[in-house]
Amino acid sequence: MRPQIFLGQGWLPSLSSGTYIIFGTTNFAFLRRIHRRYGEFVRTGPNEVSIFHPAAIQVLDSSSSHTTKDNWYDFLKPLNSAVFTRNESEHKEWRKSWTQSLSKKSMGVYQPRIVELALSLSDTIADYANTPVDVNEVMSWFSFDVMAEIVFGNHFGLVKSKSMHPAIRHRDRALAMLGPLEGAIWIARLGLDLVPFYGRIKDWLRKVAFCEDQMRKRMSENNPKLNMASWFIEEFHRNQDLQDIGARNLLLTGTAVSAMVAGSDTVRSSLIAIWWYLSKYPEHASKLQAEIQHVEVGDMNTLSSLPHLNVESAFVSPDEFIPERWYSRPELIRDKRAFGPFGFGNHHCVGQPVAYTELRLVTATLLQRYSVCFAPGYKPESMWLNMKDQVTAQPGEVLCIFEPRH
Incomplete structure (x- = not known):
């Protein structure tokens, strides 16, 4: 502020x-x-x-608020997107394509593809055969494949091949630069203009180039699969009388960058944290396994209604893992306004249904098949001690054993 x-x-x-x-x-x-x-x-x-203050999130983010985005959001320039623009009228107009691309109808098309990737993830973990799984790495593969699938219509098979796409490494190195400069973003802007050949700056530009190439590829091919790019490309053509070709290209590329970074890295860190918590508190893993024992993991309506799987100052013992506070122990919530991971009002994140779908599917799919615990010799505190604030949360290493239940 x-x-x-x-x-x-x-x-x-x-x-x-x-x-x-x-x-x-x-x-x-x-x-x-x-x-x-x-x-x-x-x-x-x-x-x-x-x-x-718990009231601040809704006050500053509500539809009636007149606050504007910080100049940090200028970092994407000359690229633009609904996520990064500081112009409210642009945000309102450009948000429409995002809303359509992630509507309930669209999610109904995407969900079977996410289910397929979640099952592939389960099969990949089976290959580890009770040896330590680098959860950070595995969840990076999965979250990137999911966003590539629903944004561009094709994933890269990272989960099956157990490989890290260069674009992930470019993203991670670039965010490692942006995070420390969050309060002085002008330094990063200066670097983009003066030293584009510098390593971390070059990583960011390569990440941008990757997204631009994928969007161009999507535009040039006759891909019948519905994906988010379908609406972004439609917007690109619809605006030909309102913007010149240069401005439309900058919006299209900026939108692709926003979707890939915001959609993959945030879910990745959440998935890492889930398996850390379920390893540290196995009683909650057992509760979840009892809930999902006879549930078809692809049945999103059922998964979204399970109480322990959907647990959302404000809190009693805020640093303790007590999922029951969200459904059976409301006395542990002092002020519900403090919980707003997707924001509020006009800037509420439209990617919420994608995130919840991934989190529910991965958690249910893996817990049906495996019991989870920390790997021998792993120090649980390392996730927190090595946590980095780099635009998105970057948890420290998490190593787990996924043991087949049957």
Whole structure:
């Protein structure tokens, strides 16, 4: 939040918001410390206030709010997209194609393809035969394949081949640069303009080039499979009287980049965390296995209604894993407004149904077939100790054993 008048504690020097970010990639931990020490409103820069209040998310993100996006969102320029534009009228117009591409009808088409990839993931894990599974790596393959499938209509078979696509490595290295510069994005912008040959800058440009190439390939082929690109390409042609070809190309590529980064990396980190928690708290894995014992994993209506599988200050013991707070122990929720992983109002993430579909399917599919525990010698605290805040959450290493149940 960037106020026009002085607010909050004046304890940080003018350069501090840039300094603490540049020299570390654990912003979440730093902000948590200052919240505990200084309260709900803390001045973290000369024109910046960090807010730690459960009502803030909805107030700032609601349809009636007049707040605008920070200049961090200019990073994508000259590319553009509904996700990154700071212009509200553009956001409202460009959001339409996203909403159509992820409607209930569209999700009905995508779901069987996601089920197929989840089953492929289960088969791949079987190949490990009770040896440690690098959950970070495996979930990277899966989440990238899913987004490639529903965005472009074809996945890369990463789950089956057990291989990491170069675009994933480019993305991860680029985000490792962007994360520390979150409060000083002008440095990254300067790098793009002055040193495009620098390693991390080059990684970002290669990631962009990958998305552009995939979209061009999708436009040139007669692919009958419905995918998100179908609507983005339709928008590209529909706007020919409103935008020149250059602006439409920048919007199309920017949209593809936004979909691939926002859709794959966020789900990846959530899936990693799920298997960490189920390994640390096996009693919850047992509860889930009892729920899904006789459920067809492809039946999304049933999966979405299972109480323990769909568990969503505000919370009693917020750092403890207590899924029951969401369905049988409401007394553990002090203020439900604090839970908003997909945002609210006009900026609510339209990718929510995709994310929930992936999380439910993978969790149900693997728990029906396997029992899970940490690998021998693995130190569970390493996931948190090595967690990085790099635009998206980058959990530390998670190693698990998936043991066949039958």
